[in-house]
Amino acid sequence: MRLGTSGKDLMTSWKSENDPNPGDFVVGLSKDQPPQAFIWHGSKAYWRGGPWDGGKFIGIPEQETRYPNQMTIMPENSQGGAFLTINNYNSSDIRWLYLRHDGVLQYNYIDDVHNVWDFTWEAPANPCDVYGVCGVFSICTDKKFPICDCLRGFVPWSDDEWRKSNWTRGCVRRNELLCEKNESKSEPDNFQVIKGIKLPDC
Numbered sequence: 156m157r158l159g160t161s162g163k164d165l166m167t168s169w170k171s172e173n174d175p176n177p178g179d180f181v182v183g184l185s186k187d188q189p190p191q192a193f194i195w196h197g198s199k200a201y202w203r204g205g206p207w208d209g210g211k212f213i214g215i216p217e218q219e220t221r222y223p224n225q226m227t228i229m230p231e232n233s234q235g236g237a238f239l240t241i242n243n244y245n246s247s248d249i250r251w252l253y254l255r256h257d258g259v260l261q262y263n264y265i266d267d268v269h270n271v272w273d274f275t276w277e278a279p280a281n282p283c284d285v286y287g288v289c290g291v292f293s294i295c296t297d298k299k300f301p302i303c304d305c306l307r308g309f310v311p312w313s314d315d316e317w318r319k320s321n322w323t324r325g326c327v328r329r330n331e332l333l334c335e336k337n338e339s340k341s342e343p344d345n346f347q348v349i350k351g352i353k354l355p356d357c
Contacts, residue, residue, distance in 0.1 A: 168254045180258040190237050194258055194278070200286040201258055202279045205353060214353045215278070290325020294352065307347055 168178035179197055184190040192204030192212050205214025227240050253261045253274075261274040279285050282302055283295035289303035290312070296302055301317075305326035311317040312324040332344050 166252065166254050168258065169256045171256050174256075178256050180254055180256070182252075182254050182260055184237055184239060190239075192239070194254070194260055196258055202260070202284055202286055204278070215276075287323060289322045292326040292328070293322065294349065306349075 165181050165183040168180040170176040170178040180194055180201065182192070182194045185193050185203075187206065189207040189209075191206050192215075193200055194202040203214060204212035206212070251263050253263050255261065258279075260278050262276040263272050263274045265272060281297040282288060283297040289295045292306050292309045293303050294306060296304070301320060301322070303317075303322040305311060308329055309326035310329050311322075312327050316322070316324060334344055
């Protein structure tokens with residue numbers, strides 16, 4: 156199968172579990188260079204897999220160990236886009252991508268032992284996978300509650316919304332940067348190192 160940047164190469168969900176009419180979610184590739192895998196809810200981003208690095212989407216770390224060499228991105232020069240192909244060269248299993256009506260993308264296979272469909276991967280897999288759930292200048296950790304924290308030096312845009320678990324407006328800087336104040340009396344501004352995160356969109 157293939158997923159692309161537009162039209163016939165996009166996958167659309169069903170309207171509901173029992174209604175095959177087109178639903179609210181669509182999965183495909185962005186037109187960025189390099190392209191990213193996206194699920195859109197209407198016109199809004201709902202999940203992203205991160206940029207393609209030549210062998211995998213960097214926001215899907217399990218892809219490298221579970222599905223090596225099963226995905227390839229090819230340019231589509233006639234339209235200036237690209238498309239993703241999924242092959243099954245190294246396996247006799249029947250596998251396919253499925254976008255559920257609730258916006259969850261699953262990589263399915265047939266369980267030969269129980270003769271039923273099962274999945275080996277899905278996204279979003281946890282609340283932090285949902286695009287922009289914590290807003291700007293924040294970080295999401297799915298194994299704690301609340302899942303959203305402001306970065307050091309930032310505070311919630313709205314304490315009231317934060318207490319209600321609505322983090323989408325994100326955080327704002329607690330104090331102006333010295334360079335914004337045009338001052339040089341205190342310690343200079345610097346960058347904070349944060350490890351093990353999915354980088355945000357530019």
